[in-house]
Amino acid sequence: xxxxxxxxxxxxxxxxxxxxxxxxxxxxxxxxxxxxxxxxxxxxxxxxxxxxxxxxxxxxxxxxxxxxxxxxxxxxxxxxxxxxxxxxxxxxxxxxxxxxxxxxxxxxxxxxxxxxxxxxxxxxxxxxxxxxxxxxxxxxxxxxxxxxxxxxxxxxxxxxxxxxxxxxxxxxxxxxxxxxxxxxxxxxxxxxxxxxxxxxxxxxxxxxxxxxxxxxxxxxxxxxxxxxxxxxxxxxxxxxxxxxxxxxxxxxxxxxxxxxxxxxxxx
Amino acid sequence: xxxxxxxxxxxxxxxxxxxxxxxxxxxxxxxxxxxxxxxxxxxxxxxxxxxxxxxxxxxxxxxxxxxxxxxxxxxxxxxxxxxxxxxxxxxxxxxxxxxxxxxxxxxxxxxxxxxxxxxxxxxxxxxxxxxxxxxxxxxxxxxxxxxxxxxxxxxxxxxxxxxxxxxxxxxxxxxxxxxxxxxxxxxxxxxxxxxxxxxxxxxxxxxxxxxxxxxxxxxxxxxxxxxxxxxxxxxxxxxxxxxxxxxxxxxxxxxxxxxxxxxxxxxxxxxxxxxxxxxxxxxxxxxxxxxxxxxxxxxxxxxxxxxxxxxxxxxxxxxxxxxxxxxxxxxxxxxxxxxxxxxxxxxxxxxxxxxxxxxxxxxxxxxxxxxxxxxxxxxxxxxxxxxxxxxxxxxxxxxxxxxxxxxxxxxxxxxxxxxxxxxxxxxxxxxxxxxxxxxxxxxxxxxxxxxxxxxxxxxxxxxxxxxxxxxxxxxxxxxxxxxxxxxxxxxxxxxxxxxxxxxxxxxxxxxxxxxxxxxxxxxxxxxxxxxxxxxxxxxxxxxxxxxxxxxxxxxxxxxxxxxxxxxxxxxxxxxxxxxxxxxxxxxxxxxxxx
Numbered sequence: 001x002x003x004x005x006x007x008x009x010x011x012x013x014x015x016x017x018x019x020x021x022x023x024x025x026x027x028x029x030x031x032x033x034x035x036x037x038x039x040x041x042x043x044x045x046x047x048x049x050x051x052x053x054x055x056x057x058x059x060x061x062x063x064x065x066x067x068x069x070x071x072x073x074x075x076x077x078x079x080x081x082x083x084x085x086x087x088x089x090x091x092x093x094x095x096x097x098x099x100x101x102x103x104x105x106x107x108x109x110x111x112x113x114x115x116x117x118x119x120x121x122x123x124x125x126x127x128x129x130x131x132x133x134x135x136x137x138x139x140x141x142x143x144x145x146x147x148x149x150x151x152x153x154x155x156x157x158x159x160x161x162x163x164x165x166x167x168x169x170x171x172x173x174x175x176x177x178x179x180x181x182x183x184x185x186x187x188x189x190x191x192x193x194x195x196x197x198x199x200x201x202x203x204x205x206x207x208x209x210x211x212x213x214x215x216x217x218x219x220x221x222x223x224x225x226x227x228x229x230x231x232x233x234x235x236x237x238x239x240x241x242x243x244x245x246x247x248x249x250x251x252x253x254x255x256x257x258x259x260x261x262x263x264x265x266x267x
Numbered sequence: 268x269x270x271x272x273x274x275x276x277x278x279x280x281x282x283x284x285x286x287x288x289x290x291x292x293x294x295x296x297x298x299x300x301x302x303x304x305x306x307x308x309x310x311x312x313x314x315x316x317x318x319x320x321x322x323x324x325x326x327x328x329x330x331x332x333x334x335x336x337x338x339x340x341x342x343x344x345x346x347x348x349x350x351x352x353x354x355x356x357x358x359x360x361x362x363x364x365x366x367x368x369x370x371x372x373x374x375x376x377x378x379x380x381x382x383x384x385x386x387x388x389x390x391x392x393x394x395x396x397x398x399x400x401x402x403x404x405x406x407x408x409x410x411x412x413x414x415x416x417x418x419x420x421x422x423x424x425x426x427x428x429x430x431x432x433x434x435x436x437x438x439x440x441x442x443x444x445x446x447x448x449x450x451x452x453x454x455x456x457x458x459x460x461x462x463x464x465x466x467x468x469x470x471x472x473x474x475x476x477x478x479x480x481x482x483x484x485x486x487x488x489x490x491x492x493x494x495x496x497x498x499x500x501x502x503x504x505x506x507x508x509x510x511x512x513x514x515x516x517x518x519x520x521x522x523x524x525x526x527x528x529x530x531x532x533x534x535x536x537x538x539x540x541x542x543x544x545x546x547x548x549x550x551x552x553x554x555x556x557x558x559x560x561x562x563x564x565x566x567x568x569x570x571x572x573x574x575x576x577x578x579x580x581x582x583x584x585x586x587x588x589x590x591x592x593x594x595x596x597x598x599x600x601x602x603x604x605x606x607x608x609x610x611x612x613x614x615x616x617x618x619x620x621x622x623x624x625x626x627x628x629x630x631x632x633x634x635x636x637x638x639x640x641x642x643x644x645x646x647x648x649x650x651x652x653x654x655x656x657x658x659x660x661x662x663x664x665x666x667x668x669x670x671x672x673x674x675x676x677x678x679x680x681x682x683x684x685x686x687x688x689x690x691x692x693x694x695x696x697x698x699x700x701x702x703x704x705x706x707x708x709x710x711x712x713x714x715x716x717x718x719x720x721x722x723x724x725x726x727x728x729x730x731x732x733x734x735x736x737x738x739x740x741x742x743x744x745x746x747x748x749x750x751x752x753x754x755x756x757x758x759x760x761x762x763x764x765x766x767x768x769x770x771x772x773x774x775x776x777x778x779x780x781x782x783x784x785x786x787x788x789x790x791x792x793x794x795x796x797x798x799x800x801x802x803x804x805x806x807x808x809x810x811x812x813x814x815x816x817x818x819x820x821x822x823x824x825x826x827x828x829x830x831x832x833x834x835x836x837x838x839x840x841x842x843x844x845x846x847x848x849x850x851x852x853x854x855x856x857x858x859x860x861x
Contacts, residue, residue: 001723002646008731009658016662016738025742025766027678028759038674045675049665056632056661063639064654067575070643076577076837077641083581086633094629098622101672106615108674113611130438130529149526149533161528194528196430196437197541199606199681203747203759208677212541212608213429214524230757234681234749236423238430238438239349242752 002068006061013057017050028203031225031250035206037108044104048097112207117220121186126179127160128191128198128211131240133231134159137174137260144190145170152194174263180249182256183226189219199235202248210235223250278392280819290400292392293819297399298378299712301369304403305701308365310785311410313778315358322346324764324771326754340418349439351753352421356440357412359424360448362694363555364455365406370701371562372497373402373462376490378712380466382810383487385475385827387820389465398465402458409451412444420444423751425552428522428544432514433536436529446515449508456505459497466494475809477829481583481860482848484808484833485572488586489565492593496554496561499597504551507544514539545604553600556693557592560660563700564589564631567653570703571635573806574650575642576844578834578858580634588634591627595620605673606680614673621671628664632657643837648722649804652703655730656696662734663692666741681751684744687737695733702729702784709788710803714816715795721787725780732777739766805845808833812849832858 019025030039079086125136125144138144145167152161162170181187191200193211200219201208209219233244251259281287291297321328333341340350377395381388389395412419417439422431426448435442470483470491483491510521514536522544523536568585572578579585601609601617635657644650666688669675679685702725709717748755748763755764802811809829813822827849835846839856846852 001651002644005646005651005654005727005730008727012731012734012738016734019742025746025763027745028747038677041672041674042669042678045668045672049668052668053662053665056636057658059636060639060654060657060661063636063642064644067639067642068644068646074643075839076575076643079580079637079640083579083584083634083637086580086637087584087630090626090629090633094626095623098625098668098671101668102619102622105672105674106618109611109614109618109672109677112674112677113614149528152528153531155531196433196527196529197427201681201747201749203678206677208606208680210607213527214539214541215608217608230759232749232757236352236421236427236430236751238441239347239352239421241352242348242754243756245757 002064006065009057009061009064013054013061017054020046020050029225030206031204031223031227031229032206033222033224034108034111037111038206041101041105041108045101048101112221115220117188117218118186121188121220122181123188123190124179124181125160125190125192126200127194128200128233128237128244129159129194130196130238131233131244132177133179133200133233133244133246135176135179135246136160137176137263138169139172139174139264141169141172143169145173147192149194172264174260174267176263178247178249179231180251180256180259181223182253183223183250185253186220186222189221191217191219196237197235198233198237198244201232201234202229204229205248208234223248226250226252278388290396292388292396294377294381294389294392294395295712295817295821297395298374298376300399301374301377301402304399304406305366305370305374306785306788308361308369308406312358312362312366313781315354315361317775317778318346318354319351319358320771320774322351322753324768336413337418346753348753349421350418352423352751353419353440353444355751356420356423356448357409360409360452363424363559364452365402365409367559367694367697368459368555369402371566371697371704372490372493372558373398373459375486375566375701375704375708376466376493376562377462379708379810380469380487380490381473382813382817382821383484383808384469384473385478385809385822385829386469386473387822387826390468390473391461391465394461395465398458398461401454401461405451405455405458408447408454412440412447412451415447416440416443418444420448425548426511426544427548428511428514428541429524429527429536429539432511432522432539432544433527433529433534434515436534442515446512449511449515453505453508453512456501456508459501460505463494463497463501466490467498470494475827475829482829482832485568485579485582485585486562486565489562489568489589492589493558493561496558496593496596500551500554500558503547507547507551511544542604542607542609545607549600549603550597552603554593554596556689557596559693559697560700561589561592563656563697566700566704566707567656568635569808570649570653570707571638572834572836573707573804574645574647574653575638576645576836577638577642578832578836580637582832582834582858582860585631585634588627588630592624595624595627599624602671602673602676605676611673618671618673621667625664625667625671628660628667632661632664647706648717648719648726649703649707651723651726652699652706655726656699656703658730659691659696659699659733662738663688663690663696667692678747679744681749682744683740683748683750686750687740687744690737690740691733695737699729702726705788707804708810709791710798711810711815711817713792713795714798715791716798716803717791717795718787721783725783725787728780728783729777732773732780735773736770736777739770742766802847807831807835807845807847809848812847832860834858
């Protein structure tokens with residue numbers, strides 16, 4: 001039984017590693033300027049976690065195999081170096097390992113979250129609500145008009161509660177259900193929730209951020225590949241959570257300009 | 268340290284059926300009551316997971332009879348999206364609170380902590396009785412959610428505000444369902460606080476003559492450390508639940524910000540904080556992970572030592588490491604909130620303690636592995652589950668390397684990677700600890716033996732099965748598969764559905780394997796062979812030096828006196844390969860921690 005169990009542990013450990021080594025389910029492609037930092041950090045962590053996992057499981061299996069059928073009269077043996085050796089090993093090996101992960105990981109995090117958007121980044125506001133995202137572009141004046149919660153109306157398609165009669169800044173705002181952006185231009189995304197918690201997750205963009213009702217947050221990023229990508233909600237927001245999505249359309253500058261013009265005409 | 272041998276029995280042996288089996292003051296009966304409650308809760312929780320898995324694999328599958336559970340939640344026996352979320356919420360809540368907290372800590376701890384410390388009972392038997400019965404009431408209130416109004420809450424076991432705080436406007440179950448949820452958990456906290464108080468006092472004040480703190484077995488230490496965490500963590504969750512209830516019934520706005528709009532109407536709340544709930548919840552929630560797993564570490568260590576026929580490489584280092592986990596558990600909770608909108612600098616501040624907590628975790632694993640080296644390992648159902656625990660804890664632990672880092676959390680947060688991680692490290696590992704404890708202590712608790720063949724079959728199926736379920740979760744998460752979705756309608760998720768089907772089949776098979784355990788447990792309780800003696804595993808701690816099952820005051824007429832550290836196995840020059848703590852045999856070369 002012990003030997004069977006030891007073999008099962010080894011087989012499971014190897015079988016678990018195969019899809020990782022073979023990239024059976026790889027990370028989604030990266031279409032952002034900052035994503036390589038996350039991906040490199042991911043690969044480093046996978047190497048360290050993978051080695052720790054395989055080494056520990058195989059050692060566990062080996063010890064079960066070897067020490068489960070002692071000969072009569074055999075004495076117990078003590079691990080060379082005893083507990084202090086293992087404690088020192090844990091501090092030195094794992095301590096160094098996690099410190100390195102922490103320091104390098106903080107750099108990747110900082111590149112995304114602790115930098116400011118460039119002055120010429122394109123501002124876009126995204127509003128999340130049960131169960132849809134809407135996007136607002138400031139129009140030629142470069143300014144967003146204020147949100148009036150009491151004027152939000154799904155029925156009248158006034159998703160942001162804009163008062164275009166009285167608010168000058170709102171008059172040229174462009175509202176869309178899709179998120180079109182030009183390639184290789186930095187976007188400054190201003191995040192607003194109208195009701196409950198939601199999240200903005202685009203795996204390819206290496207971006208995930210919760211919407212916090214009552215607290216407007218912002219993100220900035222640059223997409224590098226033209227294409228259509230899904231934006232999904234990752235914060236449980238109610239019965240339609242699974243179906244709350246929109247599309248990010250990364251376009252060439254010309255296509256983006258044409259799209260903005262077309263959307264402005266539709267307002 | 269007190270010498271309890273001269274103390275009177277705290278309460279006399281009961282004579283009526285009610286005081287003996289229902290409203291009992293005896294910690295052993297209370298421990299069994301907790302175990303029975305956890306068993307019922309585990310069966311309910313597992314059943315809910317089957318329903319969820321079937322729905323995830325085959326979305327429009329009619330599950331025969333499901334409409335009987337809820338006609339609106341499953342019209343035509345097909346689960347609605349909201350009912351999926353309601354079952355998911357109940358699965359998580361029941362498993363975390365009523366199984367993982369209740370069984371390894373409250374059930375085994377109640378039964379064995381006083382015995383292992385050499386006490387006649389806990390110091391506050393009435394509080395102890397109350398702790399179980401309020402937990403029972405909490406369970407009834409929680410399950411009542413299924414049968415009230417539009418069903419239980421759909422907000423997940425974390426109940427993030429403001430969805431959980433805005434009442435029926437949030438969706439089905441978010442009105443009365445949440446009130447019942449918060450009431451149940453609030454009551455549950457009272458039970459845990461009373462229990463923790465008893466555990467701490469028992470450990471510090473009720474030890475028998477000769478039982479210094481370092482002579483306590485690793486189980487007793489694990490329960491002691493857990494009870495300190497319980498006292499401080501549940502004391503935070505309870506007021507959070509009270510505030511949540513007030514947001515529902517008193518028109519307050521603790522967790523609801525101003526100007527929220529639902530259905531084109533502005534909600535009549537203002538001034539609350541969305542993130543306040545998350546901070547309060549996770550200040551409890553992360554220690555809760557260790558409340559679930561540390562007792563398992565204690566049980567596994569205790570079972571392993573007995574079956575390795577040697578003490579751990581270091582008793583003291585294991586205790587200190589479990590203590591370090593407890594202290595650090597309060598400093599790491601923010602890793603659940605990296606992308607929540609809290610200050611990104613605090614994400615880095617929470618990241619480092621989270622990475623550092625891998626050090627005591629690694630030390631614990633290395634001590635287990637190092638102790639296996641050169642041991643004389645006995646293989647039985649209990650030791651297999653203990654070794655299985657070690658394997659699961661390693662697997663669940665290494666994925667923590669990823670989730671400790673905010674930069675990787677950007678990719679992995681709220682995906683199945685997280686689900687795989689916490690199920691392995693907290694769920695399955697803790698369950699394996701419960702199984703190890705059950706197979707090990709069953710003879711002491713009931714006087715009968717469990718069937719070893721069925722136990723080993725249960726183990727092998729559970730071990731392979733849980734890996735088949737939870738390892739693929741990690742792959743799904745890496746591919747961006749979001750959790751808490753009742754169906755996978757996103758373009759990039761559709762190709763992953765076959766993996767979900769594989770997981771569902773594995774979950775059903777593994778689930779049925781648990782029925783082998785339930786059968787073995789119930790059959791052996793009534794028809795199992797009698798335990799051959801009071802110490803069938805040749806253990807050394809105090810539970811093995813008393814009768815089987817132990818008498819009302821645990822040790823009969825003569826209170827124990829302890830002469831040795833807890834694990835005197837394979838001591839050179841001793842008369843046998845184990846020397847019990849109560850043995851007066853003089854050892855020339857004992858395993859001493861002092």
